[in-house]
Structure formats: structure tokens, C-alpha cells
Amino acid sequence: MKLTNTPVTEHQFDDIAFFLKRDDQMHPQFSGNKARKFMALLDHDDPKITTLIGYGSPQANSLYSMAALASLKGWQLEFYVDHIPTWLKSNPIGNYRAALELGADIIAVSESGLHPHEYIHTIRKPNEDSLFVPEGGRCGLAEAGVKQLAQELIDWITQQTNSQSNLNFVVALPSGTGTTALYLNKYLAPLGIEVLTCACVGGSDYLRHQFAELNEPNLPTILELEYKHHFGKLYSQDFIIWQQILNETNIEFDLLYDPMMWQCLQSWKINNPDKQILYVHQGGLLGNESMLPRYQRKYSPQ
The missing domain is CATH 3.40.50.1100 (Rossmann fold)
Known part of the structure; x- marks a missing residue:
């Protein structure tokens, strides 16, 4: 069995134009990060x-x-x-x-x-x-699959730029252990493509510790929120962001990771207006089956 090379689609969220690598569409059961x-x-x-x-x-x-x-x-x-x-x-x-x-x-x-x-x-x-x-x-076996993802991203960016400059593309994705972001950075950074991520599970120091265990010398850029974001805690802003992305793109994202990353990108974009975001969809949508009812009970109007 071979997994399909997933498409890249174009969208806009909160006046931010972005491209989306649709890794949620790899296979009906086996997809995403x-x-x-x-x-x-x-x-x-x-x-x-x-x-x-x-x-x-x-x-x-x-x-x-x-x-x-x-x-x-x-x-x-x-x-x-x-x-x-x-x-x-x-x-x-x-x-x-x-x-x-x-x-x-x-x-x-x-x-x-x-x-x-x-x-x-x-x-x-x-x-x-x-x-x-x-x-x-979080181990070395992950590198081969992430290397293939990196090559797919490189091929797509090359097509867009006609082998000229990279049009200031950056690749963005949230991190748990950070394995995917780290290995993407290994193959994209030498080509001048910055990888942006955020520490969803335990803060930036935790994420750097996870990176260190995989012994890669160069690290992706870690974006941070202005407030402490606890993994698994229900935040009204996360729910608002998730709903807004769904309404504006008609694409469902993961409730646990993606809202934090998009909040980081909203702040980052203010200082980087000329950068073009290529976001990697992480899949993980089955988790919404349990997360969404929790959010609805806490934040949806009765």
C-alpha cells in the first residue's frame, strides 16, 4: 500500500491568505501527522x-x-x-x-x-x-515519512515559484513531541524555507528537550502565545478560532492542537506580512469526537 501525495489548497482565514497541505486526505484510516x-x-x-x-x-x-x-x-x-x-x-x-x-x-x-x-x-x-x-x-523511524512530506512540500513550492526564489514561503504546523517539525526543518531549512511551530503539550522548554533527544543540530522556529496554554484545557478563544476557521474555509481542523498554532500565526503575521504560509494539516479529527462535546457544553449558548 502506498499513501497518496496529498493536494495543496488555497484558503483565507482572518484576512490571512494561506495554502494548506491536506494530509487529512491521505487515506480513510491512516492519515495526518x-x-x-x-x-x-x-x-x-x-x-x-x-x-x-x-x-x-x-x-x-x-x-x-x-x-x-x-x-x-x-x-x-x-x-x-x-x-x-x-x-x-x-x-x-x-x-x-x-x-x-x-x-x-x-x-x-x-x-x-x-x-x-x-x-x-x-x-x-x-x-x-x-x-x-x-x-x-518520537523516534528515528519517523524521519523517512517526514522526509517524503518535505520533498512533496519542496516540489510544490518549486512549482509555484518556477524554480526562482521561494516567494518567502514558510511551513507551519503545531507540535506535540515536535518530531515532524524537527525533521521537516532538517530538509527545508537548507533551502531557505523556515519551519514554524508551537509547543502545544508542555511549553517551549519541554519542546526543546524533545528536540534534543533526536540529536538534530538545527531547530525549527518556536512561536509562543502571550499567556500560558495548558494542554487539554478548554479555552474559549481556542473554540472561537476553531469555529472561525471552519466557517471561513469549510475545513475541519483538530481542536487540541491547531487553534493554538493559529493564534500564534495571527500574532506572527503582523510582523511578517510578506511571508506566505504553507500550513500542514495534522489530521487527528477523530479526537474532535470527544473534544467538541466538551466545548459545546462549556461555551455554546443554551
């Missing part, structure tokens, strides 16, 4: 492998992407989590629901007193018939 990071595993051809092992949150985008990958490859996914909330077990929704439907085995380990990562390596102990993937795909 995680598909890029796990792409190398599609070509993994070791007949001994029967099991894919990962860990994270029961609503993580990586859970669904790994479940889809395992389904496509004929593997069993074992995904370890700290705990599964009772309400989620009773009413499966979002990435958790979709992963279960694809046959994922989601295993809570809180009673062991161990972190899922520690549990996997001390109790589960992956062997030669299993593949272990770090949380969110």
Missing part, C-alpha cells in the same frame, strides 16, 4: 512480526493511527495506557472507539504501579515477533 511518522512501518517486511506495541493516552491520535496501521499490516496492536476512565469504557468515543473497532487491545496498567513505558519494558518485554513504537512516534 501520525501516518507520516509511521509510514516506514508500511514498508516493514519482516514476516516474524505479528504485534505492534505502543503506549499513551486512550484518546491519543497515535492510538487510532497505530490501530489502522496494524489492521493494514495484519498485526495485532497492544496499546498500553495508565487507566481507562469508566465513562469511556461505558461510552466509547473518538480515537478509543475507533481503535477498538479496528481490533486494538488497549491495556490499562495503573494497578501495577508502573508507567506504561516501564511496564512494556519490564513486564511485557517485546521480543522478536513485536515492534515497539515510542509515544507519539
Whole structure:
């Protein structure tokens, strides 16, 4: 199976013209940021492998992407989590629901007193018939898929500029672990294409620490908000931005990551009016299945 070279479309949001790399359209089940990071595993051809092992949150985008990958490859996914909330077990929704439907085995380990990562390596102990993937795909295996994404972006930009200057294109995307932004920067920065990102999960220092673990010398540009933005917390401005983008572009974005990035870009654009944004859609829309009702309960008019 090969993933399609996703299209680039043109849009406008809050008077900001931008282009959008539609990685949400790669494959019905396997798309977006995680598909890029796990792409190398599609070509993994070791007949001994029967099991894919990962860990994270029961609503993580990586859970669904790994479940889809395992389904496509004929593997069993074992995904370890700290705990599964009772309400989620009773009413499966979002990435958790979709992963279960694809046959994922989601295993809570809180009673062991161990972190899922520690549990996997001390109790589960992956062997030669299993593949272990770090949380969110933050590892070297992600580079191949992100390199392909970088080449697609380079090819598109070259077409737009007729091999002349890069028309001040910048590539923008939000970051969790920052793996995609870091590897994109590795291949785009030498061509004079700046990569912009923001730290959605734990702040800029956390993101730099994640970058450091992958041993790349050059880093993307990290944009910041004027206020502390806590991962997973409901902010009225996030909801407003998300709704506004949906209304103005007719494209759905992820509620957890993209609103923060777009707020950063609104401020950044004021000081960079001549720069042209090429935004990479991260997929992750199944997460909205659980996030949107939370926002609607808190902020929508009764």
C-alpha cells in the first residue's frame, strides 16, 4: 500500500491568505501527522512480526493511527495506557472507539504501579515477533515519512515559484513531541524555507528537550502565545478560532492542537506580512469526537 501525495489548497482565514497541505486526505484510516511518522512501518517486511506495541493516552491520535496501521499490516496492536476512565469504557468515543473497532487491545496498567513505558519494558518485554513504537512516534523511524512530506512540500513550492526564489514561503504546523517539525526543518531549512511551530503539550522548554533527544543540530522556529496554554484545557478563544476557521474555509481542523498554532500565526503575521504560509494539516479529527462535546457544553449558548 502506498499513501497518496496529498493536494495543496488555497484558503483565507482572518484576512490571512494561506495554502494548506491536506494530509487529512491521505487515506480513510491512516492519515495526518501520525501516518507520516509511521509510514516506514508500511514498508516493514519482516514476516516474524505479528504485534505492534505502543503506549499513551486512550484518546491519543497515535492510538487510532497505530490501530489502522496494524489492521493494514495484519498485526495485532497492544496499546498500553495508565487507566481507562469508566465513562469511556461505558461510552466509547473518538480515537478509543475507533481503535477498538479496528481490533486494538488497549491495556490499562495503573494497578501495577508502573508507567506504561516501564511496564512494556519490564513486564511485557517485546521480543522478536513485536515492534515497539515510542509515544507519539518520537523516534528515528519517523524521519523517512517526514522526509517524503518535505520533498512533496519542496516540489510544490518549486512549482509555484518556477524554480526562482521561494516567494518567502514558510511551513507551519503545531507540535506535540515536535518530531515532524524537527525533521521537516532538517530538509527545508537548507533551502531557505523556515519551519514554524508551537509547543502545544508542555511549553517551549519541554519542546526543546524533545528536540534534543533526536540529536538534530538545527531547530525549527518556536512561536509562543502571550499567556500560558495548558494542554487539554478548554479555552474559549481556542473554540472561537476553531469555529472561525471552519466557517471561513469549510475545513475541519483538530481542536487540541491547531487553534493554538493559529493564534500564534495571527500574532506572527503582523510582523511578517510578506511571508506566505504553507500550513500542514495534522489530521487527528477523530479526537474532535470527544473534544467538541466538551466545548459545546462549556461555551455554546443554551
